[in-house]
Amino acid sequence: AQSVTQLGSHVSVSEGALVLLRCNYSSSVPPYLFWYVQYPNQGLQLLLKYTSAATLVKGINGFEAEFKKSETSFHLTKPSAHMSDAAEYFCAVSDSSYKLIFGSGTRLLVRP
Amino acid sequence: GAVVSQHPSRVICKSGTSVKIECRSLDFQATTMFWYRQFPKKSLMLMATSNEGSKATYEQGVEKDKFLINHASLTLSTLTVTSAHPEDSSFYICSAHGQRGTEAFFGQGTRLTVV
Numbered sequence: 422a423q424s425v426t427q428l429g430s431h432v433s434v435s436e437g438a439l440v441l442l443r444c445n446y447s448s449s450v451p452p453y454l455f456w457y458v459q460y461p462n463q464g465l466q467l468l469l470k471y472t473s474a475a476t477l478v479k480g481i482n483g484f485e486a487e488f489k490k491s492e493t494s495f496h497l498t499k500p501s502a503h504m505s506d507a508a509e510y511f512c513a514v515s516d517s518s519y520k521l522i523f524g525s526g527t528r529l530l531v532r533p
Numbered sequence: 534g535a536v537v538s539q540h541p542s543r544v545i546c547k548s549g550t551s552v553k554i555e556c557r558s559l560d561f562q563a564t565t566m567f568w569y570r571q572f573p574k575k576s577l578m579l580m581a582t583s584n585e586g587s588k589a590t591y592e593q594g595v596e597k598d599k600f601l602i603n604h605a606s607l608t609l610s611t612l613t614v615t616s617a618h619p620e621d622s623s624f625y626i627c628s629a630h631g632q633r634g635t636e637a638f639f640g641q642g643t644r645l646t647v648v
Contacts, residue, residue, distance in 0.1 A: 467636060
């Protein structure tokens with residue numbers, strides 16, 4: 422069975438500061454890993470995905486994530502937060518069936 | 534990226550009535566679509582997997598007679614909430630996959646309020 426744990430339901434950073442959102446996964450097969458962003462009352466937008474190619478994955482809006490098999494982690498980072506980054510972020514894991522298992526989500530707050 | 538259109542974006546219905554939500558892939562053929570439910574300030578819970586031309590596969594605990602899913606074509610899947618009750622009020626989101634790739638494309642979601 423697959424599962425995802427997102428540490429911290431809320432993360433608050435100052436504008437211009439580093440963003441770090443944590444995600445750990447559990448999977449019995451080589452996983453596909455994703456980060457999605459959700460703005461209020463909207464669907465999900467894909468930020469980036471890991472599909473067993475490069476372990477450092479670059480996504481949209483300056484986000485990137487590093488797959489670390491030894492730590493079963495796929496943390497999301499951005500060097501400098503922008504006010505528009507304030508949203509809910511979901512980490513998800515999938516096997517080859519495309520079925521996504523989501524973490525509980527982390528709300529990112531950006532202080533001016 | 535590919536576009537998935539979900540309609541309606543918001544719906545208010547009376548208890549006991551049925552509501553149909555549509556999920557369309559606009560520029561690709563979706564062999565598989567998924568339906569998720571999201572409670573306020575919660576994560577997405579997978580309800581069912583919908584494959585074109587076959588019966589949907591429901592996750593444990595999801596009532597298949599209450600949440601009817603039809604995937605009649607490669608570009609359209611529908612979720613019908615039958616005999617809706619206030620506890621069915623939620624945000625419902627669909628996602629679609631094409632024949633290649635590992636990425637899911639999500640609809641904009643439907644906010645259902647049952648009064």
